Amino acid sequence: MTQRLQLYGRRHGRPLRRHRSELLESLLPQVALERPEPGTSLSPAPLFDAPVSDVWLEIGFGGGEHLAAQAVANPEIGFIGCEPFINGVAGLLSHIDHEGLTGRVRVLADDARFLLDALPDASIGRCFVLFADPWPKRRHWERRFIGPENLVRLARVLKDGAELRLASDDPGLITWMLEHTWRHPAFEWLARSAEDWRARPADWPQTRYEQKALIAGRTPVFLCFKRRDRSA
Numbered sequence: 001m002t003q004r005l006q007l008y009g010r011r012h013g014r015p016l017r018r019h020r021s022e023l024l025e026s027l028l029p030q031v032a033l034e035r036p037e038p039g040t041s042l043s044p045a046p047l048f049d050a051p052v053s054d055v056w057l058e059i060g061f062g063g064g065e066h067l068a069a070q071a072v073a074n075p076e077i078g079f080i081g082c083e084p085f086i087n088g089v090a091g092l093l094s095h096i097d098h099e100g101l102t103g104r105v106r107v108l109a110d111d112a113r114f115l116l117d118a119l120p121d122a123s124i125g126r127c128f129v130l131f132a133d134p135w136p137k138r139r140h141w142e143r144r145f146i147g148p149e150n151l152v153r154l155a156r157v158l159k160d161g162a163e164l165r166l167a168s169d170d171p172g173l174i175t176w177m178l179e180h181t182w183r184h185p186a187f188e189w190l191a192r193s194a195e196d197w198r199a200r201p202a203d204w205p206q207t208r209y210e211q212k213a214l215i216a217g218r219t220p221v222f223l224c225f226k227r228r229d230r231s232a
């Protein structure tokens with residue numbers, strides 16, 4: 001039985017260049033995760049070719065440049081990326097191919113909520129949701145990825161002390177994400193001064209959407225939250 005989760009946004013864009021189409025045929029089957037069936041559990045650590053010290057998750061990785069750069073910078077970590085937009089998946093595959101990350105990156109080319117619902121409690125050490133779709137119209141606000149339902153999902157799968165990194169250049173979405181995440185009892189905002197949310201941390205590679213925002217004269221904001229200890 002397929003779970004009823006409505007995905008907003010597109011799955012396909014412009015026709016892919018030949019090399020990227022070939023990667024979808026040849027490399028994707030090596031790194032792809034099947035959409036987990038409702039009610040099943042998917043333990044993340046055994047998904048990788050070799051043991052990993054932790055598993056980090058990127059939701060809506062776009063072209064995959066951030067995920068790939070994090071994987072290169074953190075060779076002991078296993079990465080899972082979720083992205084339903086197939087052109088973005090092809091972009092990540094090209095980074096995986098170029099950087100030799102086949103053993104350490106897994107891809108769900110689908111809605112991240114299927115994965116979140118299958119992950120065991122406290123199984124993810126860090127999660128990135130960067131420049132998510134802002135859905136500016138009021139009647140679409142409930143489509144925003146960071147919101148009451150998905151914060152419950154994230155709070156469940158994140159380990160105690162895990163970081164949740166959010167970014168946006170959309171003032172409405174920034175306020176919305178801050179309000180919801182701050183209000184959620186599982187999350188603590190780590191900013192101590194304005195510099196902490198104005199400046200992208202050094203270990204946070206730039207994404208394509210951040211570049212687009214800067215070129216368009218918009219100001220990105222970087223929000224780091226910690227998943228509080230369950231025992232506290």
Ligand SMILES: C[S@@+](CC[C@H](N)C(=O)[O-])C[C@H]1O[C@@H](n2cnc3c(N)ncnc32)[C@H](O)[C@@H]1O
Nearest residue numbers: 060061062082085111112130131133207208209
């Ligand atoms: C505005 S783009 C940002 C891409 C990238 N993070 C960046 O900063 O360049 C948002 C991405 O989130 C993806 N997305 C939207 N809903 C999603 C969901 N439920 N699960 C996973 N990805 C999702 C979209 O397909 C899109 O590629």
